[in-house]
Amino acid sequence: MSVPTDAWDWLSDGANWSGESGVWHRLAEHAYVSGVALAVACAVALPVGLWLGHLGRGGTLAAQVSNVGRAVPVFAVLALFMVSPLRNSGYLPTITALVLFAIPPLLTNAYVGMRQVDRSVVEAARGMGMSGGQLFRRVELPLAYPLVMTGLRSAAVQVVATATIAAMVGQGGLGRIITAGFNTYDTGQVVAGALLVAGLALLVEGVLLVADRLCAPARR
Structure with missing residues (x-):
């Protein structure tokens, strides 16, 4: 068979969708980890990027953070956490690694969006x-909104x-379906897991x- x-x-087998190892459970785990990581990254990066862009300062910092985020592999960061005292703290190492991965596009786009305002x-x-606060809320932020949202979609x-x-460190998510397929030499399961991840990313x-x-401010 191909x-x-x-x-x-594999995807059409109902047995693969139920139970703790089923698709729905793994999907919930994946959504939880991704959602928490993205929320924390937004809470950290967006205020900093928007405020630095409003002040017109920190361009070098934004560029350096972006470059470091692209240069350091996420798995390397996760591996460092897994040999630290945090290795037994549940999803915290994975979420932390993903937060560090998501901050660069959020911070950079927020800063650049503010600085590109006419x-x-x-x-x-x-x-x-207008006061500084009014200028930020009513002029700069609405005009920077498209680029900020582009950074958010990219990070998500x-x-x-x-x-x-x-899954590489024994935690949950759709990656467990892929690693389980590798362990049993089930190529169909590996491809099915990859399709589920791709489908979730497209849905998001x-x-x-x-x-x-x-x-969008223009629509309102």
Whole structure:
């Protein structure tokens, strides 16, 4: 039988979707780890990036953080955590590694989005008597919104795809389906697990794209 057929047979088998090792349970674990990591990364990176962009300072810091985030492999960070005292702290090592991975695109896009706001518009708003806070909320943030959302979508897809590394250290998520397939030499299961991860990443991208269009300042 061909690999696509084997993958389809695995996905269409109801027994593979139930229980603690089933798809629904692994999907919930994957969504939990990805969601927490993305929320923490947003809470850390977006305020810093937006504020530095508003002040017009910290461009070097944003670039350095982005470069470091791209240069350091996530699995290397996770491996360091797994040999530290945090190795027995549940999903904390995986979430921490994913947060460090998600911060660069969020921070960089937030900063660049703020700095690309037309300076003539900013000066006109100041001339109208707007305070710094009003300028930030009513002018700069709405104009920076598209690039900020682009960074959020990019970070979300990357986190969902990379969260499979949790399986390499014995934790949950859709990656466990892939590693289980490798362990039993079941190529169909490996492909099925990869398709599930890809499908989840595309779903997250689609949901955020719809949310972007519904919440866009121009639409409101």
